[in-house]
Amino acid sequence: MSDGNLNGEGDGSTTAMADPSELADLEPSEWPALDPAALRELEDGGFDVRAVPDEALPTAERCPQCHWPVFQVTVVGPGVRIFGPCDCRH
Numbered sequence: 001m002s003d004g005n006l007n008g009e010g011d012g013s014t015t016a017m018a019d020p021s022e023l024a025d026l027e028p029s030e031w032p033a034l035d036p037a038a039l040r041e042l043e044d045g046g047f048d049v050r051a052v053p054d055e056a057l058p059t060a061e062r063c064p065q066c067h068w069p070v071f072q073v074t075v076v077g078p079g080v081r082i083f084g085p086c087d088c089r090h
Helices: 020-025 036-044
Strands: 072-077 080-084
Touching: none
Parallel strands: none
Antiparallel strands: 072 080
């Protein structure tokens, strides 16, 4: 995997990570800034977020599809929710 910007556009800073295992070292305040596209790129490269221990995640809820931490849930219809930041529908 090439180094990449894992932060969103929020503060303009970058967090280049050479290894996805470094996600376990993120501070809880850093997780909400992760860019969903970068998360998908990590998954496409074979990274399984289930390898990140629950204690290292800033939220108690994980997406039921991709297992990334959930910071927001948007209800878009009966029985349809969009989880953020991963954008999975469930």
